[in-house]
Amino acid sequence: MPLPRPRGARRRRHREAVFGGAPALRSGLPERSDPALEVTTGMILDASPHLLVLRTADGEARLPMTDATRIWHGGRGGLAALRPGREVIVRPKADGLGADRVWVDIARVTGTILACGDDTVDVDMGPHRGRAHVVIPPHALGRVLVRHPRLEPGYLIDVVCVRSAGGPQAVRPGTSQPGYRADDLASPEASTPVPDVLHGTATWFGDVATRGGTWPDAGQRGSDVGQVPGGFGAAYPAVDPEGDGGGCPDAPSGCVALPYLSLGSEVTVHNECGGRTATVPVVECGCVAARYCDRCVECGTSPRGRIAELTPAAFVALGGDLEAGCFNAVVRPHVPAATAASAGGRAR
Structure with a gap:
């Protein structure tokens, strides 16, 4: 009987035990940046002009509301959109006192x-x-x-x-449509070097209706791969399709040279528009993102290519607005020290 495939934190520990830890993870990233925000997702139990009550994976959460709280439900929304049973994601104010943004059923x-x-x-x-x-x-x-x-x-x-x-x-x-057909993507040359730090677009995928909770949460970050879109993680466009890496064997090469990672790896993501940085686990193969050679123009124009798809919670925690669809990003994959030198030969 084959051994079960290591997942999540176990895969990460096994890899680091063999290859060593990732080198100089802050290299190429801003020296100083703001941490991720504490985002809450869940189902509405009750709402008033002053209080939003949610059922989350951690129990009941009560979040103060103010006149300045902005509500999205297909566009601008008011208190009428906060109906019991609907799923929401809530970003707090910068000072942590009350809800700043509430996205409903996005x-x-x-x-x-x-x-x-x-x-x-x-x-x-x-x-x-x-x-x-x-x-x-x-x-x-x-x-x-x-x-x-x-x-x-x-x-x-x-x-x-x-x-x-x-x-x-x-x-x-969500973004502008690429002008080519999905099966007509121009991939980088095999000899294209893979940079240690990636510059491009970060987007988000899924919805918030599949898992409620609060992030940051060390317990979630240490759990097995397979978290659903309401949790905290990223889909990476170059998950290794060989062996137990977890990638799709028919995934396109994409338009950006990326190092291969496996499920359970981590990437550090910096939002160039909002100035926030966080490390997120790779929870899914981002083979769809690899097909998009587009740019984000939230704060200037990013280089072409989607380098990470974040779950809604991670995207909002890093300061992104879900309806905007993207932010200009810097991503540093956590490549083990023993494999970093050979990563240039494994471009996607």
Whole structure:
């Protein structure tokens, strides 16, 4: 009987025992940056102008509300959007006193268009995420078409949605649509060197309806790989497809030269727009992100390529606004010392 595959923190400990720890993790990152915010996700139990009560994985959470608290539910929302049973993600004020932003039932659909109707799009979100049937209401269609003019099978799509009983409803484009077909991606040359520090775009994936809790939480960070999108982690575009690395064997090479990592590895992510930095575990193969050779323009123009897809909690904790879709990022993969020198030969 084969031995069970090491996962999460166990995989990380096994790798470091063989290869040693990652070298000089702060090298190439800002000397000083702000820490991640303490983000809360959960289901609404009750809400008033002064208090939001949530059920989270850690129990009941009571979060103060003020007149300055901004609520998103498909756009600008008010207290009426805070209905019991809906899922939310809450970012606190910088001083920690009360809720600054509340996103209600937000979701995102990213992938390859399979079919289109008059007001619907069927999307292949990759082998880990399945398929989605997205409704594009008339009031959102024009906004989507401005940045996604090719709503045709074979092209990529990326839309921010609001969850509904009938499935995700598109509200706005997550980014601009790449001009090429999903199967026509130009990969870097095999001889392209792999940098120690990556510069590009960080996006987010999934929704907040699958797991509630508070981050930072050392217990979550030390748990096994397989956390769902409501937790804290990242999908990395170059997870090693060989052996027990956890990657997809048919994943595209992408347009950025990246070092291979395995599930359970860690990456340090710095938000260049918000100035916050955190280390997150790799919880999924980001094979869909590898297909996007786009840029983020939240604060200047980033280099091409998505270098990390974060869970909603991690994205918000690093200062990102979910409806914006991305932030300009610096990412340092935690490559073990003994393998760092050979990483340049394993570009994706």
